[in-house]
Amino acid sequence: MDAEWKKEVGDLIRVRTCGWSPPGDHPVGCGMFIYTDKDGNFVKVEGDPDHPISQGRLCPRCLAMGEFLNSPDRIKYPMKRARADRGKDTWERITWDEALDILEREVKKIWEEYGPETIYLFQGTGREATLYAPPMAQACFKTPNCSFSMSGGSCYGPRTVVADFLLGAGYPELDYAAYFPDRYDDPRYEVPKYIILWGKSPLQSNPDGFYGHAIIDLMKRGSKLIVIDPRLTWLASRAAFHIQLRPGTDAAVGLAMLNVVLTEDLYDHEFCENWVFGVEELAERVADKTPEWAEDITWVPAEVIRGAARAFATNAPSSIMWGLAIDTQQNGAQAGQSLLALAAICGYMDVPGGITLSLPSSFMGRWRFETAQYVDPETMAKRIDAKEDHPAYACGPFAHPDEVLTVMETEEPYAFHMAYFYATNPISPTVYAEPERWYNALMKMDFNAAQDCFMTPTIMGLCDLVLPVSGFAEHDGVVLPHFGRNTHFLGAMNAAIDPGEAKSDIEIDMIVGKRLNPEAWPWETAEEFFNAQIRTQYDWDFNDLRDMGVFQQNFEYRKYEKGMLRPDSEPGFNTPTGMIEVCSSIYDDFGEDELPYFMEPAMSPYSTPDVAEEYPLVLTTGGRDFVSFHSEHRQIPSLRNVTPDPLVTINPATARALGINAGDYVCIENPLGKCVERARISNEVPERVVHATHGWWYPEEEGEAPNLFGTWKSNVNKLIPMYKVGKLGYGAPYKNVLCKIYKVDGYEAGNSNPAEYEPPASRGPESMTKGAPAPLSYEVKHQGE
Amino acid sequence: MKTHALVIDYKYCTGCHSCELACRQEKQIASQDEWGIKLAEFGPEKLAGEWYWNYVAVPSSLCDLCESRLAEGKKPACVHHCLAKCMEAVPLAEVPTRLAELGDGVAVFMP
Ligand code: SF4
Ligand code: SF4
Ligand code: SF4
Secondary structure (H helix, E strand, O other), X not given: OOOOOEEEEOOEEEEEEEOOOOOOOOOOOOEEEEEEOOOOOEEEEEEOOOOOOOOOOOOHHHHOHHHHHOOOOEOOOOEEOOHHHOOOOOOEEOOHHHHHHHHHHHHHHHHHHOOHHHEEEEEOOOOOHHHHHHHHHHHHOOOOOEEOOOHHHOOOHHHHHHHHHHHOOOOOEEOOOOOXXXXXXXXOOOOOOEEEEEOOOHHHHOHHHOOOOHHHHHHHOOOEEEEEOOOOOOOHHHOOEEEOOOOOOHHHHHHHHHHHHHHOOOOOHHHHHHHEEOHXXXXXXXXXXXXXXXXXXXXXXXXXXXXXXXXHHOOOOOEEEEOHHHHOOOOHHHHHHHHHHHHHHOOOEOOOOOEEOOOOOOOHHHHHHHHHHHOOHHHHOOOOOOOOOXXXXXXXXXXXXXXXXXXXXXXXXXXXXXXXXXXXXXXXXXXXXXXXXXXXXXXXXXXXXXXXXXXXXXXHHHOOEEEEEOOHHHOOEEEOHHHHOOOXXXXXXXXXOOOOXXXXXXXXXXXXXXXHOHHHOOOOOHHHHHHHHHOOOOOOOHHHHHHHOEEEOOOOOOHHHOXXXXXXXXXXXXXXXXXXXXXXXXXXXXXXXXXXXXXXXXXXXXXXXXXXXXXXXXXXXXXXXXXXXXXXXXXXXXHHHHOOOOEEXXXXXXXXXXXXXXXXXXXXEEOOEEEEEEEEEOOOOOOOEEEEOOOOOOOOOOOOOOOOOOXXXXXXXXXXXXXXXXXXXXXXXXXXXXXXXXXXXXXXXHOOOHHHOOOOOOOOOOOOOOOOOOOOOOOOOOOOO | OOOEEEEEOHXXXXXXXXXXXXXXXHOOOOOOOOOOEEEEEEEEEEEOOEEEEXXXXXXXXXXXXXXXXXXXOOOOHHHHHOOOOOEEEEEHHXXXXXXXXXXXXXXXXXX
């Protein structure tokens, strides 16, 4: 890389940086040069060809950076609004001092009158906020109540927890030579023969810092694909095997693949003997879970499952990527367990071209959890974390969103009084299931505040104070792919543009922290903070990182042989047995089956046949787009121009039968709610499944309540139930419910007003909303079993 | 007279839209109704029993093949940023050789 991170090029100034967000997506850290004129105005952005991962490439979100920076809709300074005016556009500009005064006053009042645990912090996903939001809760507000608040924490958390429990390691990631400066040419590296993409669409999502188009790099080098996805994605159309399963039946696919590998004796005996615990028990469990058994459940022809399992097991090395779809189902922990078991018994863990492992947490990824020390132990004991129903969840770092909503509504065992929205727009269809319930519960708070870069429906509807957040081009930072859980490099983020009054997340943490809990915030500048974080492992500083641009960390294969995965430096994995546990030694303590099993989704053609009569289609949601990040980027003209509308994808035969044409407005409805999207007719989905995009709101529409930028019209999360989670407390059916679809005149037909929302006592299968916190019975099994 | 052609190995084109956005910035195309390059899509359809799904980025009359960038020895903006690395500006004389190397699923444009 160029030795100078900042230099003059002709009339322009060029600053090298690594991207994260806002605006952008996950911690991918693509290398780029931001050019400004001598007055500091943005001129252009260009990819840095010397960056080892992105190699000059940039995706549309970063290429539209100029439109983000200069957007007239940006929140540019702190603003306040009277509590009585929630929903009205009566925001008033204030100074940072006044904003901090208000926040300090409100927080201290709540501490004194009700206790710190009555403050809730909602964390967004993917952005830098992932690292800096929990510390705001724990080390500023001193509350243990904080979470990313999808039902069942259905994003990343389930996968990392299953990996913690069974693998004792950080996030298991496809080996794409990301640790090596010479990448695919490094002599230690091997190209994976098959890559299973399981519930994952990495090209669009760049998940958790994985460089999505590395899949294309690998396809060019010979990797073949096995795609497990209800959608025929573009990658699936090129796959050697496409396991086009019914949404939510991943565990059945996993069990059947294990059946093939174990009964046909295709597994790695040597690795299993030394490093895998419970293979015999697993073999017994899957003995009758044949591909034919799975065909009835999953709608996938048995020979496709069998062929894929054989190809995967007999072509070493091969690899697996697991995606969000593993998290967004009640049965997800079991799907994840069978997937890890498959990779483990084939001997693909931590070998070249297999799955890379690492220590669970490092740098800011660890610090964020360590800030829990600033929560008083008595207060910590009051965390709403579902400890009775889901003790496994309560071992984790976060409050339990489903129980939290119930507590907010019932005010038992205590009432919440304040909510803080940290880089999240949860009432738009991104996070909350049953978003109107949440909205009404949050209206009750004495005080709500947010930090973000745009006026969102959540802020307009609910907040009394908002703090402006700078984009990554406007601040210094460190990019940490996988949030420290399998971090191939540290990337320097260098401010190129004057942020005005906006500040980065860590800067806001620090100034708020200095008011409320100075002992936790000894650093004067962001740079000092980053120095301290880097020095937990290295003897250099943030300024050195600026010069390096990217620091690729050292990597060793087969760390389990070398004592590099356990704190006691013994060989093996950091689990109670020291081995990969395909049969868990601890699940029994949590009341969970130690072996993977299949369970029908809460609302499905088989678990609720009566509901299916009126709502015959399986609804899956959340497939991503190249030009947005969840609910972000709707106000960026060039990006919105590519995808102007929310789209429901319908198979041509289904559309024909229902008289729906491309572009028609289509109402998607089930017993929980309805919304409207526009028809995209495509073979991407099979006849019995529709896919609806998420994250839609209309920044160009009226912002004041009840419209709130149209956020209730295309809100597909109104069809998703709360509190239908797995036994471990994780996973919820965001991608597998039922619906019907029909043509309507426009988006208005999907609209609703939370003020008129009444959760009926019971609707859908059992009570989909008001029922006891105990989740749907775990006994619901498929008829075929 | 152009010295290069735009060669797109479209079997790898993922439809990511980076070329469109890169061109919009480079050529400072302000109107959202105008494009220097735009994706066309075919599929997914079953053709003779196999799924067929391809995108091809088609340059428009606003495309000058990034003449000024080529003159500076740089790649065109779309080529530079293409996520699938499936675009190239190839000197005209070398086009046939390059096509032979790339195999099936390739388009050549002289915009
Ligand atoms: S993946 Fe895309 S949005 Fe994220 S940093 Fe890279 S170019 Fe930017
Ligand atoms: S070569 Fe240049 S002008 Fe032509 S499409 Fe690409 S970026 Fe646009
Ligand atoms: S940038 Fe490349 S991969 Fe992306 S749409 Fe254009 S040609 Fe296709």
